[in-house]
Amino acid sequence: MARFYVTTPIYYVNDVPHVGSAYTTVNADGLARWHRLLGDDTFFLTGTDEHGLKIQRAADENGLTPQEQADQTSERFKEAWKLLDISYDDFIRTTEPRHRVAVQQLLQEIYDNGDIELETYEGPYCVSCEGYYAESDLIDGVLCPIHLRPVETLSEENYFFKLSRYEQPLLDWYAAHPDFVQPDSKRNEAIGLIKGGLRDISITRTSLDWGVPVPWADGHVFYVWYDALINYATAVGYGSEPERFEQWWPHVHHLIGKDILRFHCVYWPAMLLSAGIEPLPHINVHGFLLVGGEKISKSGQKLTAITPAELVDEFGVDPLRYHLLRHTPLGADGEFSFEAITERYNADLANNLGNLLSRVATVVGSKCDGVGPAPSPASPLAAVAAEVYGAVAAAWDAISPSDALDATWRLIRETNAALEAAEPWKADPGPEVDAVLGDALEVLRIVSILASPALPTAPAEVWRRIGLPGRPAEQRLPHAAEWGGYPGRLPVEKGPPLFPRKK
């Protein structure tokens, strides 16, 4: 059986969910749902990243323990994903014991291979921040950029990962695996980073204890990023269930935003190579959603601080998900706006899909006594449906949800045109009217399945209204997309508009 393992980044719990994290997560969810339709054994992972100085500091400010701080914010992510109907199979938290075990084992592996060495780190340190700065970040070369107080030079013994040894191995892997990092523009960026030269990286800290302890050295904890990356391995059994890990790891796909490209496309693969874990994951890098050209942020003004919950209130879960998947192709940055989501909603959901259901249900009511007829095997729409299925499958395979939805809506448009040509509402009841209405019902059946990865709710309602038992998400492709699946002689219910027009 085919397997598919998809991950989102684990979100850092110093922030609450915003539209950007929703964007990544909804895309991952769409992919997971698509693969479940294919009947693949699918594993969808998301979670939260909970170690590090920022968390410890936030906890101190709030009078909480770091764990309590992490518990609270982690819960916010779970709530957000519930609201968005995110069908994750596992929600990992880096403070869980299973993760500690995996981190210690993986990094011990690297240590044993000789790729981790103790070195002295020396640099400008701000006591108030309890952290080091790069010389270039200092104000006037001597002041902490946050506290505007003089920094002092401190040195600390840290363990370093010998990343510099992996320049060539990484370049070799990139050369041998053209689809390692997608899209190509991001792949080139990653290769550029590597060719620019890799420095060894500090992976432990002694100045704080909110982290995974280094097994071979008391007083050291792993630096948050190197513990975080390992979550993808932890969740499928690294360190605890070797056979499970072997099964899933070859099928892993990471979805990430461009801000963490360096970590995922350079550091993480190098760590895996060092630990002897192959193959390397597939990585798909997407851009940012911008509001008015600006990056979304929780601290921005009202527009950029828009939350997923507000959008769900305004548009509903399905329309928000549809817009996120359809509007901004994975890869480059995209613009997010109320105008755009409203346009999408009206044009695609209300006018095309929703209205198709309405008009078909009405005519079935008047010409067929409300009993849906079967489609005709020779319908011209059968060929369109077959073509569309091919395009949809290819698009999901290429991790292009927007193309998959675009193709699906082509079928809806063709069906509206076919109805227009046949004008069943003018004709007398009979085989010809039955055929064209049956075809339209068949399209609604197929579209319900093909749209279900994006829309978790509405397609099930379409399915029910055209009299089908079960749910679209329970169907199995490609068989379920073959023309002729609508059996006919089923009660068709009109019901209220599926997506009432906005404004």
Add this chain to the structure above:
RNA sequence: GGCGGCGUAGCUCAGUUGGUCAGAGCACACGGCUCAUAAUCGUGUUGUCGUCGGUUCGAGUCCGACCGCCGCUACCA
């Protein structure tokens, strides 16, 4: 500064290895229809494919320069 990315119709974007590549959807205009959520169907307008050169029989599609925008340069998708 270094490295990298982007610039195609009003908007969001497609455009494999150079030769119906000047496109799709939305928006807009006109016409049709009235089953349908003022929905739908048909037709159509807009672009010197950032600029200037070059390679070529032929270039959004390759090369160079330039202009504009942006990203990364060690911890926010």
